[in-house]
Amino acid sequence: xxxxxxxxxxxxxxxxxxxxxxxxxxxxxxxxxxxxxxxxxxxxxxxxxxxxxxxxxxxxxxxxxxxxxxxxxxxxxxxxxxxxxxx
Numbered sequence: 001x002x003x004x005x006x007x008x009x010x011x012x013x014x015x016x017x018x019x020x021x022x023x024x025x026x027x028x029x030x031x032x033x034x035x036x037x038x039x040x041x042x043x044x045x046x047x048x049x050x051x052x053x054x055x056x057x058x059x060x061x062x063x064x065x066x067x068x069x070x071x072x073x074x075x076x077x078x079x080x081x082x083x084x085x086x087x
Contacts, residue, residue, distance in 0.1 A: 003052065011050055018048065027080045046074055 003011075022028055022044075035042050047069045070078070078084075 007052070011052070014050065015048065018046075021081070022046065022077070025077075025081055028077060031077070044074075044077075046070065 028044075032042050
């Protein structure tokens with residue numbers, strides 16, 4: 001499926017919004033501070049899968065998927081933020 005420039009921009013906005021939500025989370029900040037208190041620096045990388053399907057009556061709609069690889073720590077952080085991940 002070809003994605004137009006506007007759709008790409010919106011998907012990038014979604015990624016930025018999710019990044020900002022994680023960065024503003026007091027729970028994430030507290031966990032990072034606790035790790036620093038223990039003498040560690042943290043690098044958190046979340047990989048996200050976004051599936052897009054054009055809405056139509058056709059059953060032959062294509063779906064474009066990306067990969068989401070989450071560590072157990074990623075999943076715990078998302079659960080604490082009340083974000084559910086379907087596996």
